[in-house]
């Protein structure tokens with residue numbers, strides 16, 4: 001079956017065909033999404049930078065804002081544009097974790113196991129919070145998106161049995177993140193059957209539950225958090241039909257593109273950092289060499 005839209009509807013810098021099911025647009029998400037026509041995608045699956053957690057070392061990077069309200073406003077702006085390029089029956093699956101205040105520290109060193117921990121900046125403690133406070137940023141973002149018009153439909157807990165150990169002595173170790181499911185409208189495409197789980201007694205299948213236990217997946221080329229394919233797969237299966245169109249506006253190493261190919265969907269990724277575009281290009285080309293293109 002052919003994809004539902006043809007290249008003739010799209011600007012010259014953006015194409016998605018069954019010959020080239022994965023494309024990467026390199027640049028700032030706020031500019032690049034503007035090149036895409038309204039109502040293009042069935043679903044968006046993405047993991048934006050968390051506030052103050054990583055230094056992606058490029059101008060315009062989201063996540064490095066001085067204040068929490070600026071970060072939230074930037075994400076709301078990005079996802080408003082995502083809503084425009086989603087079909088009217090489209091969904092957004094947003095993976096985001098909570099963070100703690102930095103306790104007044106201005107930078108963070110790399111460690112040998114996790115080079116991506118290095119930070120040349122640390123945001124100040126948000127007004128109204130104290131050092132050591134859990135910021136609750138995941139829910140702050142979810143509420144802001146809801147206020148901006150999204151329908152917040154599910155808060156899925158991604159439980160990570162192999163989470164990073166923490167050296168803390170006065171609280172429990174964080175072993176979960178959130179996966180929020182939003183819809184553009186009240187009624188939307190959701191293939192419930194495609195993601196049903198096996199019943200405990202093994203006799204048949206039941207509706208998928210809201211806690212997903214999934215190990216993190218290491219990826220040697222990227223010094224930042226790559227989300228596991230097994231987290232992405234149910235989102236794509238439930239959120240789009242075979243041959244449908246999937247968007248990841250914070251593409252990183254291209255996990256959503258890999259899963260799109262594995263599940264027979266088309267995908268567009270936006271990524272600001274050319275080095276990461278190269279990593280994603282090689283990763284995707286490695287999984288399906290004849291099925292890939294990228295635009296500078």
Ligand SMILES: C[S@@+](CC[C@H](N)C(=O)[O-])C[C@H]1O[C@@H](n2cnc3c(N)ncnc32)[C@H](O)[C@@H]1O
Pocket residue numbers: 027028029030046047048049050056060061062063222224225226227249250251252253254255256270271272273276
């Ligand atoms: C958490 S990572 C995404 C990782 C991805 N899910 C994966 O599995 O590889 C967030 C990505 O957003 C990118 N990014 C940050 N600010 C951006 C912006 N303004 N426009 C486009 N991409 C941006 C970063 O460079 C980084 O690659």
